[in-house]
Amino acid sequence: MTADPANQAGMRAGSAVKLGTRDYRLLSEFRYLIRCFLEFSETAAVRAGLTARQHQALLAIKGVREDAAPTIGYLAERLRVQHHSAVELVDRLVEAGLVVRVPDPGDRRRVKLELTASAERHLAELSTSHLEELKRMRPALLELLDQGEEIRTRKG
Amino acid sequence: MTADPANQAGMRAGSAVKLGTRDYRLLSEFRYLIRCFLEFSETAAVRAGLTARQHQALLAIKGVREDAAPTIGYLAERLRVQHHSAVELVDRLVEAGLVVRVPDPGDRRRVKLELTASAERHLAELSTSHLEELKRMRPALLELLDQGEEIRTRKG
DNA sequence: GGATAATATGTCGTGATGCGATATATAGGA
DNA sequence: TCCTATATATCGCATCACGACATATTATCC
Numbered sequence: 001m002t003a004d005p006a007n008q009a010g011m012r013a014g015s016a017v018k019l020g021t022r023d024y025r026l027l028s029e030f031r032y033l034i035r036c037f038l039e040f041s042e043t044a045a046v047r048a049g050l051t052a053r054q055h056q057a058l059l060a061i062k063g064v065r066e067d068a069a070p071t072i073g074y075l076a077e078r079l080r081v082q083h084h085s086a087v088e089l090v091d092r093l094v095e096a097g098l099v100v101r102v103p104d105p106g107d108r109r110r111v112k113l114e115l116t117a118s119a120e121r122h123l124a125e126l127s128t129s130h131l132e133e134l135k136r137m138r139p140a141l142l143e144l145l146d147q148g149e150e151i152r153t154r155k156g
Numbered sequence: 157m158t159a160d161p162a163n164q165a166g167m168r169a170g171s172a173v174k175l176g177t178r179d180y181r182l183l184s185e186f187r188y189l190i191r192c193f194l195e196f197s198e199t200a201a202v203r204a205g206l207t208a209r210q211h212q213a214l215l216a217i218k219g220v221r222e223d224a225a226p227t228i229g230y231l232a233e234r235l236r237v238q239h240h241s242a243v244e245l246v247d248r249l250v251e252a253g254l255v256v257r258v259p260d261p262g263d264r265r266r267v268k269l270e271l272t273a274s275a276e277r278h279l280a281e282l283s284t285s286h287l288e289e290l291k292r293m294r295p296a297l298l299e300l301l302d303q304g305e306e307i308r309t310r311k312g
Numbered sequence: 313g314g315a316t317a318a319t320a321t322g323t324c325g326t327g328a329t330g331c332g333a334t335a336t337a338t339a340g341g342a
Numbered sequence: 343t344c345c346t347a348t349a350t351a352t353c354g355c356a357t358c359a360c361g362a363c364a365t366a367t368t369a370t371c372c
Contacts, residue, residue: 089329
């Protein structure tokens with residue numbers, strides 16, 4: 001294919017596995033796929049009048065795990081941000097009329113998050129198109145995962 | 157499982173497919189996986205003294221497609237950002253001693269990007285750990301893709 | 313071949329957003 | 343009670359992508 005001698009990998013240099021062009025291409029393509037998905041998502045969100053972050057927050061709240069409650073802390077964990085970043089995000093969501101803060105009577109430190117009807121509508125529409133996009137991405141993602149497995153198998 | 161009547165999907169409301177809890181959970185989990193990967197990536201990059209964006213740029217340059225050249229424009233397309241965002245990113249990369257601008261003699265509007273030895277070292281190390289992380293993510297990702305296919309098949 | 317459009321890169325000011333440090337309120341345990 | 347942990351909130355800062363605009367080079371059209 002190429003003349004790259006590292007292309008077949010499987011050899012070692014020092015303590016690290018020597019990487020070849022295929023490895024870099026694989027990782028680069030994977031990031032590219034992720035970026036394309038996020039770009040699609042952001043475009044769809046903005047077209048709906050939301051920011052990407054707001055959409056992601058609504059989705060996390062709507063799709064809350066059965067064993068958890070949709071609090072600020074839960075949101076922070078699911079979005080992988082610091083809790084105060086989640087606070088600010090919720091501030092903006094409340095201001096936009098997408099979420100209401102409902103104090104938890106059982107533990108008055110906590111605040112439960114509920115979606116407004118407006119948020120439900122937006123989220124339903126966005127989720128439909130996102131499921132379709134996910135379906136479109138599927139083949140490319142599967143092929144990349146196959147390649148990755150192949151490379152890892154060759155190596156180890 | 158749950159009492160959610162929309163959980164089985166497959167029914168229509170207006171022109172849109174009615175979504176159920178499973179759909180929202182699926183999308184939410186997918187975003188969560190992506191976020192976890194990006195968080196891993198950012199942590200690894202920062203630990204190596206780079207920003208996530210810088211790492212991504214180095215990877216795009218190193219894993220450049222065979223039919224393309226690593227220019228500012230190429231970088232912008234692969235990172236899905238506007239060209240001037242790529243310009244600024246390259247500015248920072250040059251300042252950090254990770255990339256050098258090489259004017260293209262054939263087309264003097266263009267600038268080719270080359271990695272420095274330092275960038276090559278960082279990228280090799282980061283790529284090794286990223287391939288491992290990708291391998292760890294594989295099962296979860298495949299399961300989600302399976303669920304997605306299942307849902308889509310039920311629907312139509 | 314000179315005007316004009318298209319392409320590639322660069323500059324400047326702005327806005328969104330996450331973070332560190334810090335603060336307040338509540339809950340639980342010694 | 344006192345101390346610690348938890349949950350949420352506030353403030354200032356830094357990063358970074360963007361829109362609008364600018365410059366240089368190349369291609370195209372009469």
